[in-house]
Amino acid sequence: MINFLSHFKVTAGVVALYQHASYARTAAGVWGGFIAVISGVLGAFSARRRAARAYVLAFFASCVAAVMADVLVVIYSSTGLARDSGYPGGFVRDGGTGELIPVSQVNLPAREKAMFVNLALIILGVLEILLSLPSIVVCLRHVCGCYPPPEVTLLSSRHRQRSQVSVIRSNKTQMLRNYFNYW
Numbered sequence: 001m002i003n004f005l006s007h008f009k010v011t012a013g014v015v016a017l018y019q020h021a022s023y024a025r026t027a028a029g030v031w032g033g034f035i036a037v038i039s040g041v042l043g044a045f046s047a048r049r050r051a052a053r054a055y056v057l058a059f060f061a062s063c064v065a066a067v068m069a070d071v072l073v074v075i076y077s078s079t080g081l082a083r084d085s086g087y088p089g090g091f092v093r094d095g096g097t098g099e100l101i102p103v104s105q106v107n108l109p110a111r112e113k114a115m116f117v118n119l120a121l122i123i124l125g126v127l128e129i130l131l132s133l134p135s136i137v138v139c140l141r142h143v144c145g146c147y148p149p150p151e152v153t154l155l156s157s158r159h160r161q162r163s164q165v166s167v168i169r170s171n172k173t174q175m176l177r178n179y180f181n182y183w
Helices: 002-019 028-048 053-084 112-144 149-156 162-170 172-182
Strands: 091-093 100-102
Touching (some): 002 028, 002 053, 002 112, 028 053
Protein backbone atom coordinates (compact mmCIF):
# COMPACT_ATOMS: atom_id res chain seq x y z
CA MET A 1 0.00 0.00 0.00
CA ILE A 2 2.81 2.40 0.88
CA ASN A 3 4.55 1.65 -2.40
CA PHE A 4 1.30 2.37 -4.26
CA LEU A 5 0.91 5.72 -2.50
CA SER A 6 4.53 6.64 -3.14
CA HIS A 7 4.04 6.27 -6.90
CA PHE A 8 1.15 8.72 -6.65
CA LYS A 9 3.34 11.07 -4.63
CA VAL A 10 6.10 11.03 -7.27
CA THR A 11 3.47 11.76 -9.92
CA ALA A 12 1.97 14.59 -7.86
CA GLY A 13 5.47 16.00 -7.33
CA VAL A 14 6.10 16.01 -11.09
CA VAL A 15 2.72 17.67 -11.69
CA ALA A 16 3.57 20.28 -9.04
CA LEU A 17 6.80 21.03 -10.90
CA TYR A 18 4.86 21.30 -14.15
CA GLN A 19 2.21 23.61 -12.62
CA HIS A 20 4.91 25.80 -11.02
CA ALA A 21 3.31 25.39 -7.63
CA SER A 22 4.88 27.28 -4.76
CA TYR A 23 7.80 25.39 -3.21
CA ALA A 24 7.64 22.86 -6.04
CA ARG A 25 11.21 23.79 -6.93
CA THR A 26 12.29 21.76 -3.88
CA ALA A 27 10.80 18.66 -5.59
CA ALA A 28 9.67 17.44 -2.17
CA GLY A 29 7.02 15.14 -3.62
CA VAL A 30 9.48 13.54 -6.01
CA TRP A 31 12.27 12.77 -3.56
CA GLY A 32 9.83 11.90 -0.78
CA GLY A 33 8.13 9.45 -3.12
CA PHE A 34 11.44 7.89 -4.15
CA ILE A 35 12.44 7.36 -0.53
CA ALA A 36 9.08 5.70 0.13
CA VAL A 37 9.55 3.46 -2.95
CA ILE A 38 12.95 2.39 -1.62
CA SER A 39 11.35 1.67 1.76
CA GLY A 40 8.66 -0.46 0.14
CA VAL A 41 11.22 -2.41 -1.87
CA LEU A 42 13.32 -3.06 1.24
CA GLY A 43 10.17 -4.17 3.09
CA ALA A 44 9.30 -6.65 0.38
CA PHE A 45 12.89 -7.87 0.27
CA SER A 46 13.06 -8.38 4.04
CA ALA A 47 9.79 -10.32 3.93
CA ARG A 48 11.19 -12.54 1.17
CA ARG A 49 14.33 -13.21 3.20
CA ARG A 50 12.27 -14.47 6.15
CA ALA A 51 12.93 -11.39 8.26
CA ALA A 52 16.68 -11.72 8.70
CA ARG A 53 17.96 -9.17 11.19
CA ALA A 54 20.06 -7.19 8.69
CA TYR A 55 17.16 -6.82 6.27
CA VAL A 56 14.76 -5.81 9.02
CA LEU A 57 17.23 -3.18 10.23
CA ALA A 58 17.58 -1.83 6.68
CA PHE A 59 13.78 -1.73 6.35
CA PHE A 60 13.52 0.01 9.72
CA ALA A 61 16.07 2.65 8.70
CA SER A 62 14.30 3.24 5.40
CA CYS A 63 10.93 3.57 7.17
CA VAL A 64 12.36 6.19 9.52
CA ALA A 65 13.88 8.06 6.56
CA ALA A 66 10.54 7.84 4.73
CA VAL A 67 8.67 9.28 7.72
CA MET A 68 11.14 12.16 7.99
CA ALA A 69 10.87 12.82 4.25
CA ASP A 70 7.07 12.70 4.44
CA VAL A 71 7.08 15.25 7.25
CA LEU A 72 9.13 17.57 5.05
CA VAL A 73 6.79 16.95 2.11
CA VAL A 74 3.81 17.91 4.28
CA ILE A 75 5.61 21.05 5.52
CA TYR A 76 6.66 22.20 2.04
CA SER A 77 3.29 21.36 0.50
CA SER A 78 1.27 23.10 3.21
CA THR A 79 3.47 26.18 2.90
CA GLY A 80 3.03 26.05 -0.87
CA LEU A 81 -0.72 25.66 -0.45
CA ALA A 82 -0.83 28.73 1.76
CA ARG A 83 1.19 30.73 -0.74
CA ASP A 84 -0.81 29.51 -3.76
CA SER A 85 -4.12 30.24 -2.09
CA GLY A 86 -3.25 33.93 -2.05
CA TYR A 87 -3.76 34.31 1.67
CA PRO A 88 -0.26 34.24 3.12
CA GLY A 89 -1.11 37.21 5.33
CA GLY A 90 0.24 40.68 5.38
CA PHE A 91 -0.32 43.84 3.40
CA VAL A 92 0.85 45.41 0.16
CA ARG A 93 1.30 49.16 -0.28
CA ASP A 94 -0.73 50.55 -3.17
CA GLY A 95 1.57 52.40 -5.56
CA GLY A 96 -0.87 55.17 -6.42
CA THR A 97 -2.49 56.06 -3.10
CA GLY A 98 0.06 54.68 -0.65
CA GLU A 99 -2.62 52.80 1.31
CA LEU A 100 -2.05 49.37 2.79
CA ILE A 101 -4.14 46.73 1.03
CA PRO A 102 -4.58 43.20 2.46
CA VAL A 103 -2.89 40.63 0.27
CA SER A 104 -6.19 38.77 -0.13
CA GLN A 105 -7.64 41.73 -2.07
CA VAL A 106 -4.78 42.03 -4.55
CA ASN A 107 -5.40 40.51 -7.98
CA LEU A 108 -3.40 37.32 -7.99
CA PRO A 109 -3.37 34.75 -10.80
CA ALA A 110 -5.65 31.75 -10.35
CA ARG A 111 -3.66 28.94 -8.77
CA GLU A 112 -6.38 26.31 -8.26
CA LYS A 113 -4.48 23.50 -9.99
CA ALA A 114 -1.36 24.18 -7.97
CA MET A 115 -3.46 24.28 -4.81
CA PHE A 116 -5.01 20.87 -5.59
CA VAL A 117 -1.58 19.38 -6.28
CA ASN A 118 -0.27 20.72 -2.97
CA LEU A 119 -3.35 19.39 -1.20
CA ALA A 120 -2.83 15.96 -2.80
CA LEU A 121 0.80 15.97 -1.63
CA ILE A 122 -0.31 16.82 1.91
CA ILE A 123 -2.89 14.01 1.96
CA LEU A 124 -0.45 11.46 0.49
CA GLY A 125 2.27 12.50 2.92
CA VAL A 126 0.00 12.13 5.94
CA LEU A 127 -1.28 8.75 4.72
CA GLU A 128 2.26 7.47 4.22
CA ILE A 129 3.24 8.64 7.70
CA LEU A 130 0.24 6.84 9.21
CA LEU A 131 1.03 3.66 7.27
CA SER A 132 4.77 3.74 7.98
CA LEU A 133 4.47 4.03 11.76
CA PRO A 134 3.09 0.48 12.25
CA SER A 135 5.93 -0.86 10.10
CA ILE A 136 8.42 0.87 12.37
CA VAL A 137 6.79 -0.64 15.45
CA VAL A 138 6.80 -4.15 13.96
CA CYS A 139 10.46 -3.79 12.94
CA LEU A 140 11.44 -2.66 16.43
CA ARG A 141 9.52 -5.51 18.01
CA HIS A 142 11.21 -8.00 15.71
CA VAL A 143 14.70 -6.62 16.27
CA CYS A 144 14.41 -6.44 20.06
CA GLY A 145 12.84 -9.91 20.28
CA CYS A 146 9.65 -8.78 21.96
CA TYR A 147 7.58 -11.66 20.60
CA PRO A 148 7.09 -14.66 22.88
CA PRO A 149 8.44 -17.95 21.43
CA PRO A 150 5.10 -19.48 20.24
CA GLU A 151 4.32 -16.35 18.23
CA VAL A 152 7.78 -16.28 16.67
CA THR A 153 7.32 -19.79 15.35
CA LEU A 154 3.82 -18.88 14.16
CA LEU A 155 4.93 -15.72 12.36
CA SER A 156 8.32 -16.59 10.93
CA SER A 157 8.40 -20.34 10.23
CA ARG A 158 6.76 -21.59 7.09
CA HIS A 159 7.35 -25.26 7.75
CA ARG A 160 5.80 -25.97 11.12
CA GLN A 161 5.27 -29.36 12.58
CA ARG A 162 1.73 -30.63 12.90
CA SER A 163 1.96 -30.75 16.69
CA GLN A 164 2.83 -27.07 16.92
CA VAL A 165 -0.06 -26.13 14.64
CA SER A 166 -2.57 -28.14 16.66
CA VAL A 167 -1.32 -26.62 19.94
CA ILE A 168 -1.59 -23.13 18.49
CA ARG A 169 -5.06 -23.77 17.05
CA SER A 170 -6.34 -25.05 20.37
CA ASN A 171 -4.97 -22.04 22.15
CA LYS A 172 -6.03 -19.19 19.81
CA THR A 173 -7.64 -17.09 22.51
CA GLN A 174 -4.54 -17.27 24.68
CA MET A 175 -2.39 -16.27 21.72
CA LEU A 176 -4.62 -13.25 21.01
CA ARG A 177 -4.45 -12.23 24.66
CA ASN A 178 -0.65 -12.49 24.56
CA TYR A 179 -0.49 -10.45 21.38
CA PHE A 180 -2.60 -7.62 22.74
CA ASN A 181 -0.71 -7.60 26.01
CA TYR A 182 2.52 -7.02 24.11
CA TRP A 183 0.99 -4.35 21.88
